[in-house]
Amino acid sequence: MSLNYSDVFPADRTAAVNVALEKTFGNAVISEVILLTGGLSAASVYKIIADNRPYVMKLDIPHAYTAADPFEKVTRAAAAGIAPPLRYKSVKAGIIISDFIENKPIRSIYSGSVLAVKLAEAVKKIHAVPYAVPGADLKETIDHMLAGFRRNHILSGPIPDECLKRYEKVKMLYPWQDTDKVFSHNDLNPSNILCDGEDVWIIDWDTAFVNDRFLDLAGVANFFIHSPEQEAVFLKTYFGEVNDYKISRFYVMCQISRIIYAMMMLQLAAQAKPADYAHDQHMEGVHLKDVGSLLGSGTLSLATYEGQFMYGKALMNEAVQQMRTTRFEDALLSLDSR
Numbered sequence: 519m520s521l522n523y524s525d526v527f528p529a530d531r532t533a534a535v536n537v538a539l540e541k542t543f544g545n546a547v548i549s550e551v552i553l554l555t556g557g558l559s560a561a562s563v564y565k566i567i568a569d570n571r572p573y574v575m576k577l578d579i580p581h582a583y584t585a586a587d588p589f590e591k592v593t594r595a596a597a598a599g600i601a602p603p604l605r606y607k608s609v610k611a612g613i614i615i616s617d618f619i620e621n622k623p624i625r626s627i628y629s630g631s632v633l634a635v636k637l638a639e640a641v642k643k644i645h646a647v648p649y650a651v652p653g654a655d656l657k658e659t660i661d662h663m664l665a666g667f668r669r670n671h672i673l674s675g676p677i678p679d680e681c682l683k684r685y686e687k688v689k690m691l692y693p694w695q696d697t698d699k700v701f702s703h704n705d706l707n708p709s710n711i712l713c714d715g716e717d718v719w720i721i722d723w724d725t726a727f728v729n730d731r732f733l734d735l736a737g738v739a740n741f742f743i744h745s746p747e748q749e750a751v752f753l754k755t756y757f758g759e760v761n762d763y764k765i766s767r768f769y770v771m772c773q774i775s776r777i778i779y780a781m782m783m784l785q786l787a788a789q790a791k792p793a794d795y796a797h798d799q800h801m802e803g804v805h806l807k808d809v810g811s812l813l814g815s816g817t818l819s820l821a822t823y824e825g826q827f828m829y830g831k832a833l834m835n836e837a838v839q840q841m842r843t844t845r846f847e848d849a850l851l852s853l854d855s856r
Contacts, residue, residue: 575613591649653727701728740775780833
């Protein structure tokens, strides 16, 4: 007997869900439906057990059929073997069903050079997906985020001032108009990188579009690549041949990526700030490795104001520390001389 899930899904989506489940699973027994995410996002994600096998159903905003299929990105990524296999898609209903990946944190399976190789191969798979729809201009997007940061007055003082000043130099020298663009995920944080014990899978393709290839490389590296040896293997696996320009551009983008994530975290914190609460302006001693450990242990959560605010501070501090280095100055010179 199938599970009665009429109270699990929103009432206005139940009919479409029934169609999706019937077309995907036929007479299979649906024994469990669990809401995985929800809240502020327009999409809700459910784990479904059908005939003792797990799947994922995502309920997004229903769309009319147009040339700009909002599920086209995940469809192409699944066909390329980098997103979990797709079982059902309806743009009109805003429903997609795919295999559920029993995630084993990738750092618990791979480490060192092997981890670097696996991640670089995953990024290469993403960037090989045939897709041609561009997104927002990266430089303009960052300018918009920084303008919002200034308006919010969430942080002030020497570190934020230095970060913004150094970024202005980066903005002048980085090759934003390079036409060598690829299909980019744009948000390769650890929660979007799954591992089943062998293969790497990427989820949450909502923000994917054609973009600068170095953005994905930097995003992955900032979370997972923590030694010169790993970095060398990571870049060689991705590029094959590596030169000073590629290394320099990668390193500069690593700091741009940290600034982007810092702005995102601080924006979330600004929205979540308790009423009449003054943001703590103290920046000294808020290090990424320490905050990262607190997040990893569960002591601090990115679902909270405190977690978002502390992580934003730590990311900004790390970006500033890296932008003070000789390596960073040399990297900018390399970009400038190109």
